[in-house]
Amino acid sequence: MEIKLNKINCISGMIEVPADKSITHRAVMLSSLAEGNSVVRNYLPSDDCSRTIEAFRQMGAEIKIDDDDLYIKGAGLKLTSPHSGKYDIYAGNSGTTTRLLSGILAGQNFETVITGDDSLSKRPMQRVIEPLSKMGADIKSNDGLLPLIIKGKNPLKAINYENDKSTAQVKSAVLFAGLYADGATTYRESVKSRDHSERMLKAFGADVSVDGNSVTICPAERLTAQDVTVPGDISSAAFFIAAALIVPGSNLIIKNVGVNPTRDGLIEVLKQMGADIALTNMREVSQEPVCDIVVKYSRLRAINIDASLVPRMVDEIPVFVLIATQAQGVTKVSGAKELRVKESDRIETVTSQLKKLGAQVESLEDGFIINGDSGFNLAGAVVDSFEDHRIAMTLAVASLIAKGETVINDSHCVDISFPGFYKSLKDICR
Numbered sequence: 001m002e003i004k005l006n007k008i009n010c011i012s013g014m015i016e017v018p019a020d021k022s023i024t025h026r027a028v029m030l031s032s033l034a035e036g037n038s039v040v041r042n043y044l045p046s047d048d049c050s051r052t053i054e055a056f057r058q059m060g061a062e063i064k065i066d067d068d069d070l071y072i073k074g075a076g077l078k079l080t081s082p083h084s085g086k087y088d089i090y091a092g093n094s095g096t097t098t099r100l101l102s103g104i105l106a107g108q109n110f111e112t113v114i115t116g117d118d119s120l121s122k123r124p125m126q127r128v129i130e131p132l133s134k135m136g137a138d139i140k141s142n143d144g145l146l147p148l149i150i151k152g153k154n155p156l157k158a159i160n161y162e163n164d165k166s167t168a169q170v171k172s173a174v175l176f177a178g179l180y181a182d183g184a185t186t187y188r189e190s191v192k193s194r195d196h197s198e199r200m201l202k203a204f205g206a207d208v209s210v211d212g213n214s215v216t217i218c219p220a221e222r223l224t225a226q227d228v229t230v231p232g233d234i235s236s237a238a239f240f241i242a243a244a245l246i247v248p249g250s251n252l253i254i255k256n257v258g259v260n261p262t263r264d265g266l267i268e269v270l271k272q273m274g275a276d277i278a279l280t281n282m283r284e285v286s287q288e289p290v291c292d293i294v295v296k297y298s299r300l301r302a303i304n305i306d307a308s309l310v311p312r313m314v315d316e317i318p319v320f321v322l323i324a325t326q327a328q329g330v331t332k333v334s335g336a337k338e339l340r341v342k343e344s345d346r347i348e349t350v351t352s353q354l355k356k357l358g359a360q361v362e363s364l365e366d367g368f369i370i371n372g373d374s375g376f377n378l379a380g381a382v383v384d385s386f387e388d389h390r391i392a393m394t395l396a397v398a399s400l401i402a403k404g405e406t407v408i409n410d411s412h413c414v415d416i417s418f419p420g421f422y423k424s425l426k427d428i429c430r
């Protein structure tokens with residue numbers, strides 16, 4: 001399905017973005033593993049999160065959807081085998097479902113198969129297979145790719161694991177497996193990745209301690225049901241922040257956005273570039289910092305971003321590259337090789353599609369070089385999302401400043417993380 005979008009005058013008003021995808025996945029998982037009745041308020045009803053909900057329903061959790069909330073009767077740490085049909089668990093497009101679930105399945109007394117769509121079937125799984133095999137799980141794959149056949153073991157062996165990659169999905173898989181281990185499991189990473197799992201595990205009663213970039217978890221006999229409220233997703237807010245910053249005359253308030261310090265790299269970088277962004281009404285909701293964001297059109301200066309910052313804005317880099325096409329000077333992004341193994345090869349897809357709109361962007365093996373002086377010359381064209389939600393949304397924001405009409409092919413994929421994206425965008429366009 002294609003969508004046709006046109007240049008607009010400005011962005012203004014007040015909006016709320018959908019709930020955080022990472023936090024929704026974790027809330028469904030831990031509520032399903034807990035004993036008792038949990039409530040997940042303001043969950044994200046997106047395709048990816050539905051895959052996690054379905055998987056845990058198959059394994060014994062009772063999950064009722066009531067408007068924006070989930071009522072979950074947990075199955076306890078020992079799940080029931082999901083045997084139904086040929087393939088046991090279908091993870092769709094969701095890397096988070098697959099990798100986090102692998103950690104939980106590693107500690108079960110049954111065998112499970114995880115499959116996914118074409119994009120997920122090309123994404124690397126060796127990164128979870130390796131630590132979980134060290135812990136004693138028997139995992140077979142198609143040469144590091146899906147399908148994963150996971151034969152769990154209980155108890156697993158506690159390990160000390162060091163990862164030179166910054167990845168919250170692998171960290172979370174090891175921590176979840178650590179719940180089923182025979183002693184304390186420690187995971188250490190070079191640059192801290194998002195820490196939603198650590199925060200939520202503690203809230204559900206797990207014994208978790210954090211020391212810099214190192215996390216230790218002790219085995220658990222049980223987790224206790226919680227009432228979790230999910231904040232708005234900063235990775236979804238990023239598209240509206242970008243729109244307000246690059247469309248002249250814009251002024252926007254985005255309410256209820258999670259600003260966990262492991263996720264707020266985009267805001268820090270934009271402020272350094274001269275962006276007029278204010279965080280107001282700062283508060284804490286279910287162990288996560290939350291605020292309202294006020295953002296106004298700004299003349300921006302180019303900047304350099306490297307591996308020390310990338311993990312804090314990894315999902316925002318596609319839209320950041322678009323913003324950089326509007327900043328004075330040359331921006332360089334390096335240390336972002338991970339983008340090559342996301343829902344699409346985002347270094348290639350961002351570069352090729354923004355070029356179609358007239359931007360001066362070159363790809364590097366691990367990033368981008370963006371010449372901002374091309375900024376005012378974007379022009380509409382026919383572009384492809386490559387079925388990658390964040391590419392579709394980046395191109396939709398680009399269309400707001402591109403002369404003429406932009407046609408985005410396979411535009412529906414925004415439902416992976418942001419159902420209703422095009423309507424929300426339309427509501428604030430003047």
Ligand code: S3P
Binds near residue numbers: 021023096167314
């Ligand atoms: C996620 C972690 C990140 C991120 C993804 C969600 C998570 O992936 O890109 O969208 O919820 O843990 P990596 O762990 O591969 O960096």
